[in-house]
Amino acid sequence: MVEGRPAIREQMDLLLKGCVDVVRPEDLETRLLAAQREKRPLTVKVGFDPSAPDLHLGHAVVIRKMRHFQQLGHRVVFLIGDFTGMIGDPTGKKATRPQLTREQVAANAETYKRQIFKLLDPRATVIDFNARWLGALTSEEWIRLTARVTLAQMLERDDFAKRLAAGEAISLHELLYPVAQAYDSVALKADVELGGTDQLFNLLVGRDLMGKLGLPPQIVMTLPLLEGLDGVEKMSKSLGNYVAVEDAPEEMFGKLMSVSDALMWRYWTLCTDLAPAQVEALKKAVANGERHPMDVKFELARTITADFHDASAAAAAEAHFRTVHQKREVPDEVAEVVLPASPEPLPVVKVLVMAALAPSNAEARRLLQQGGVKLAGETVRDPFATLDARAGSAHLAQVGKRRFARIRFS
């Protein structure tokens, strides 16, 4: 289908890059060759939670792998687990999640689209919902399905085994989760399923079930869970150590610059398409002093920001970072805030609150006292200071290191 497809060796290199588990690589190669011969795309399935539409760089690791498949002419299925979401992947905590309404699921799907199409090609992406087939199964079908999976199999999963050993409760419906996910692969006739390393078990159940039902078993590929900005915990929104796919260019750039030197290599590997050999070369150049780590990090931030936005946005974000964070200067573009004029001078405290630079008067006062407020470049510490608020007067205000506003009265 795609002409001029790279040699199989190169295809494999691209697809295997960054993967942790691949079951099995030789099957992948065989399948790729078969697809090529039969001029059909492979179906690559990846499941996503229906309730968490805020994607971050960690999710992007998998999405990027989906893109690799697309680049080779294959078809990816972005599967929203609206049915399995009722169960909730029993990875420990809250087992059952509130069921989303049809409208919520649809709305979340739209949010997903907006985000994933920053990386994926919409023409080669199918968005599907597993309630479509799982919701249609009769109880009889469920019984036939679950008959294919044994308890011993389920107990191979670490958290089930641990919980059982610890005498903790395991609800029966939790056992259904891997089975349901496995059935997704059957329903989609998936050739490949991708997921995080934490998904390995579920993906393998899918592979197994397909085999039992007489389908060619899917190839399973897992990708590492990306460490968050702190370099310790995995990236997650609740830990606040994340870079959202939808972060504004400046924010994205800045967050990436805050990554530690050590962690930067991880990001180079998992969040860019730079070939492993090139990453190694960069690493070596930094190690022997040829390249400054900061420069390499700038390049990283530029690359990733450009990927989610575009080159010019990345360049602007970089310029912003250099002026605001490196040189500590006022950025070129400062948001203007227009406030109603007053013949009398207004207390700075009030103005900061009106301009949304501080959430409350008390907070504004604190900021002043701590030296966190500059007006026209001068630090103002007096909590009783006032400001000319007559129509037409304007003031450049800075709060903290990086929040600016041009306040104009009219």
Add this chain to the structure above:
RNA sequence: GCGGGUGUGGCCGAGCGGUCAAUGGCAGCAGACUGUAAAUCUGCCGGGCAAUGCCCUACGGUGGUUCAAAUCCAUCCGCCCGCACCA
């Protein structure tokens, strides 16, 4: 159904009836330092007030005891845990 426990500020979590806007940790904010929004150190961290103080709101809800309650009592609600019941 019986018995026990628990419910505190964005989160976790302390809290002799007064001195509690409430210890501590996390998160957040500011300052210093730095190649960086990292690390580290320091300070702040409910709100209102021309204010070294006064006032308001807050410790699951509602009543009550008391000069005084996050702290005691009653009751209701939520959560957790034992036990029992289960045609």
